[in-house]
Amino acid sequence: MTSTEPALQRALDRERAHHDHCRSVLAEMVEGAQEHVVTGEDVSASGADAEALGYRLRSRAEEMRELPPGPLFFGRLDFTEAEAETEGEGDGEGEEDGEGEGGRALHIGRLRITEHPAAPPLVVDWRAPVSRAFYQATAGDPRGVAVRRRFGWAPGSRGESADLTGMEDEHLGRGESRASAIVAREIERPRVGPMRDIAATIQPEQDDLVRAGLGDTVCVQGAPGTGKTAVGLHRAAYLLYTHPQRIKRGGLLILGPNPAFLSYIAEVLPALGESGVRQSTLAQELARHPVTRTDDAPAAALKHDARTAEVLRRALYARVAPDAACDLTVPDGSYRWRVPAETLARVVADVRDERPPYTVGRDRVRARIVGYVQERAERRAGPRPHAWLRRVERSRPVAAALDAVWPRVRPEEVLAPLLGDPSVLARA
Template sequence: MTTTDSALRHTLDRERAHHARCRTALAGMVDGADEQVVIGENASASGADAEVLGYQLRSQAKALHELPEGPLFFGRLDFAAGEHRALHIGRLRISEHPAEPPLVVDWRAPVSRAFYQASARDPQGVTVRRRFGWAPGSRGDSTDLTGLEDEHLDRGESRASEIVAREIERPRVGPMRDIAATIQPEQDDLVRGDLAVSVCVQGAPGTGKTAVGLHRAAYLLYTHPQRIRRGGLLILGPNRTFLSYISEVLPALGETGVRQSTLRDEIARHPVKGTDEARAAAVKHDGRMAEVLRRALYARVGRGPGISGPLAVPDGSYRWRVSEERLLRILTGVRAEEPPYAVGRERVRTRVVQMILEQAERRGGPPGAAWLQKISRSRAVGAYVDAVWPRVRPEEVVAELLMDPGVLAEAAEGVLDADEQKALLWAVPPRSWKSARWSAADLVLLDEVAGLIEHPQQYGHVVVDEAQDLSPMECRAIARRAVFGSMTVLGDLAQGTTPWAARSWRTVLGQLGKPDAVVVPLTLGFRVPRAVLELANRLLERVDVEVPAALPRKRGDPQLRGDGELRFREAGGDLPGAVVGAVRDALGREGSVGVVAADGEVGRVREALAAAGIETEGADEMGARVAVVPASVVKGLEYDHVVAVEPAAIVEGEEHEERGLRRLYVVVTRAVAGLEVVHGRPLPW
């Protein structure tokens, strides 16, 4: 629809006035939340109730205070009839009074779904869908509202949004932004999926799978606040660089109480000080290690000294006795129930005491609770339990397994062959577990044993990004934390770069304990331009994994990425100089620049840029204009312009060529506007 300039100005003035009213109302909400905290602290209530109330009020006030500055709405829906005639859609609900109609409706509210799903074919009661254009980098001043688009669905209008296209393609420096204003229908279906249903998103580069996972987390917190907060919500990323990159998305959506972590941080019983040979790491991450560790732990049961014969428990001048046969029956029964190790230990104690209690009741009637506690804590019962079901630390189990060939051989019989067992053994064993230098793979083993002893903290929902790189043992560590919760699993099999990278989502989902999770492919590349995707898809043909290729934008469709730029620069014997030239060219364009090189080349590249007077930062510096990033940590990040340095070296940085090609596939698909490949050697495609 085309409007006259005067009509457009009049409409913009009205919308700017509404935004100013929303800004005033939000300030009132913040002040009101602070006032409620004070009132809540002075409320007359029991200690527990006051604590819960105070926590809730403080959390609400904290969330409002931490909202990033920016426009308060990005869309509007006009309805033909019904309770709502016109609704503004934004990142959180804004009202002047809780009992009054909202000035802005949260994008997650059910009524807001029509903003993403309504069409000319199915208007869902919407007559007009309006999108607002804001000045880039707006901090939320009403004067920054610079344009709007109206789509008259009641008249059968259906057109791609130029505002959405500009937002998707807008250059960005710094952390990842939310996509609440640009969510596409297929993404919206995933975001609003049922909490009880686990879902796996196979997302090609640039399809927004990470954004979908984060927005799904925000949606679940909004829709099921009690259920999710009771269990907690955990977001697992591949590394801390990635977590820094996504750190501002959920706060921008009004959610600040979500734990964002890496799996290593979640299982870190000790700092990582050791390293493994490739063969040892592969065996430690193999799913068969779960059975080896289970055997090693439970080998301690029923093997202690002095466990034969009956048990005699002094009680004053009397001795209660439990026969060896009954003790064996107790031990066998508890083992057959397969409880967590610590639970099993207490069950043995409880059942021994129960047998003594039955004797006491027959002899003189039921004794009191004090007597039961005395018998349970008696030295004889404690010594027996310690002998047949000893207390143990995960570190003791794993260290003994990796230090003692005999213990390992017994636990691994029929599971690991001799070469695999040899690879596991520490070349220079420490004196004890206390002086062990644990590797990253050892932490996974320790967590497995810890999970056999006691169940870890459970989460109501877990979002796992870059899941294709998880090993079977890492999957088990995550599964233990979501036994009763659901998962959103995100990844791209083509981007798997670890030695144990998955080739099938069904395998991964089974290891995560969610075998029935639905696998949904996202193939439309919103962020990566056509030229880059075509190059990436050539690499994909050489990778042994079956995934649908990413689809570039269709010509004439402004809602998807344009063709972008793909350039090649031959170094001619001066690779550092060629990199400097490529970076200078990239700096002549708008947006961020990522210089990605093989890990061993990063230092040389950074030195060359510094010598040329180009200031650079590492991947963790989210506000940097130019970042020099090792190929091993670039996964999940994106830059407007990527300078890929010596692709052949990136491929050779991996032990196997296919993994190297996958790594290169990751590198080239980090570009969202332009890619320049700098090389002095033949290209590997």
Template sequence: MLGAMTSLDHELTTERAYHDTCRTALDRMVDGAAEQVVTGEDVAASGADAEALGYHLRSHAKELREQRPGPLFFGRLDLQDGRRHHIGRRRISERPADPPLVIDWRAPVARSFYQASARDPQGVDVRRRFGWAPASTGASADLTGLEDEHLAAGDSRISAIVAGEIERPRVGPMRDIAATIQPEQDDLVRADLATTVCVQGAPGTGKTAVGLHRAAYLLYTHPQRIQRGGLLILGPNRTFLSYISEVLPSLGETGIRQSTVEEEIGRGHEVRAVDSEAAAVVKHDARMARVLHRALYARVAAPADSLAVPDGSYRWRVPCEALAEIVEEVRAEAPPYAVGRERIRTRAVRAVQLQAERRSGPRGAAWTGKIARARAVSAFVDACWPKVTPEEVLADFLTDPRDALLTPEERAAIRWVAPPRSYRSAKWSAADLVLLDELACLIERPAGYGHVVVDEAQDLSPMQCRAIGRRADFGSLTVLGDLAQGTTPWAARSWSEHLSHLGKPQAAVVPLTTGFRVPAAVVELANRLLPSLAAEVPEARSLRSDGELTFRRVDDVVAGAAEAVRAALDHEGSVGVIAEDGLVPRLAEALPPHARVTVLPASIAKGLEYDHVVAVEPSAIVAAERRGLHRLYVVLTRAVSRLDVVHARDLPEALTRA
């Protein structure tokens, strides 16, 4: 035993010394990047090249300077060919051309750290994992343990270090999982940039982390292509985005746009109106795409008269039949509406130009420009293909929604009871913003992104999916969600239909069913709800046999929740008190403020995690909305260690079913 301890102490001492070497090298990298910014300013180059070089150098220096403090490596690979690689969140070397002291976890050589096994060693002799003190800022003394798997010798085990990291109490924002990525997660993270992936992930399977790490991997592997198109992270709300905000910076990726769908499509409008549920359901329906297309193009009309364009003392005429043919040709080509307007103008001018050239020879660009600006030509274009704004079209439609695709009841639901005097004074609802985006993109194509990560995608409506899909027309998507957690009235019933609305019908759907965070007792309770959810998803399972599940039948749920919170604070970690939205103010008032306790409505709990969850009055959560059982499924699965169910009413039947 003494010899084993001596051997472990020796290995820890060696690795701590190596970590000190890496720290010194990283400090030199930071200093060197700052020096490059200074010297780069004196480089002789063209203005554009100098600006691009300066931006690159400043960005690199800023990235290194803002690197989150923490351990510089979390693993090591000893290969059978004698090479050795330490694996960390960033590449570290003493000089740029030198072999790295630490390999970036995204590098191809690091893949075997996640994929190698005793059955398939992939050239790995020993895989070493390092255990660091919780919340370590990267002091070498914080390296407290290590474990080796002798893969080439057939050694296979469940990593205690990985299990400890996964089960570590949650306080503060979401952490990265670079040290604990599992093989099935790694396959998704390293999917090719051109590939759209849909992850059907049960609670606690790490689907959000997979999406964020795939974003980091693509930024590392395809930096220029991603920078050209950009990368967008879409989450369901600002609370969720705040929770995940530290993950990409911890992996060395900063400046990535993280937004909600509403913010992305807002067009500068604030939400100042609230739809009835009936109206919102109609506006989010996929049929609205055709309805809006028809409302927009109903403004296109055949010419009523011929075109007469004065040119000095002469007047050129284009007959009405020729103009009507131009309008029909352009309509058949189906360009964006604004492009169609310009094609109408260009072809009308071309018809005049052909007449002029037949009469007296070629005309120059100045003459053509003059004809294009002629009042008669502009009047013809405005009459046949008028200039419009999305707001104008939608306001007219909602004032009198006359489309046969909608039933009389649906038209009545969305019709404005008191139309505004002008579209400029209209108050738009959240669903209206989606419709405005559809119209804006019919008028003029938006710029797209190179890649978009969409989380909680099961709650998107068909029209929201179309808005996202347009932004990835020439890019790819990582679609993350769980059909069992769909809580909106328009939530997805199947991924195939949802992916069609996103414009990626051929995308593969990959299920993740193994929960690493949510303990088995909580997973088994939540699985009882699945038969009542009408969601075609496999049951989740958990690798964790720990965890606590407690039911508290009480007379007063507020007092009962306070008692449960006091008991929860005897343990480490965060505490989330989740209730039906209307009950939250009473709970917040009754519970004393505490840094580890968050009281939140069930409506915004999705995507969040707490070590201890106090779920208050499940029956009220279920009764509060049409898909209340789905909401309860979400609430129960926010717990990653302990779950207290506090109730005065009977529990929902679906929950008590054996």
């Protein structure tokens, strides 16, 4: 959208200048990420700690270097003054030109851009909680937003500020709302080349699916071309952003029907700031585990019987052992926190009765152990920082206690005894 109106032209010039500034700051962020790798190599630590630190820093630097070219933001939220006070300072860059109606403004993009980790962001990641208002706010429920602005970029833009050709404002704080021509044009743009991300055009019902909880299983159904694959990929990016450690610890796999499809969608996650996610087809996954023999008819019938799933579940959860709980002592500097054996056994039994997935149950036991220690530590010395919580949950005594009562188990460790020993199968 273009216009010769002086007010609009001045606003576009300000936004282009902001984009230029964001571009220079992003370049500094990329350079800084590489410098952190060099600095991290000189950090004195154990071999394992140094290796883990180096891996994280190198991964971050590589992700930033591989960001595909494109506009750095696609939207902006101007909040009401009351909402700005509620949210607190430091979440946005603010407005010095008096253009915004509210107390602060946030530009929304595919990646957080900031001059310093502690500085207000120049661009907020679309997955951040505060960004949800960009997708969900309406005139009837503005969510503290005075104005929602959408930016129009030239098709195929590689992120040059001159490609910012227009913008639309919705004054939600005044109860005004309208259909976006920018969104409509983007959705209707012909599909040419690899699949594009839809971060700028996510609809409210799609946003609900993308931001569903980690424990929710989401099945997206719809006619061809309705955005099923795009929603799935954006949900993957959202979960990687919101639960990075849990997702990376368990792994994330994008499974497609064929290599051509995977090639078509390959650029979506990198465009959203996520790289290194493994993509594969069902045939490729099966090829990783070659068939060495064929079951006879009775064995095949047994393995495919729905009752076998319950047998496997009982065999798996038989490894959970509340009775193996012992007194747990957690070091905290010169102090020691004690978790009595009966308390630990009760936690394990309670989680087992909740019947969560096995790995989720193990994480749940760990969290409740840490919560028990945290409650007592805060009674003594006040709120504990996040680093303290991480240190406790990673401590060797907690890990050893967890392995005793809710051990890690590989699938073959459960399956092999069941199929190889009739007495084990009978007990299950």
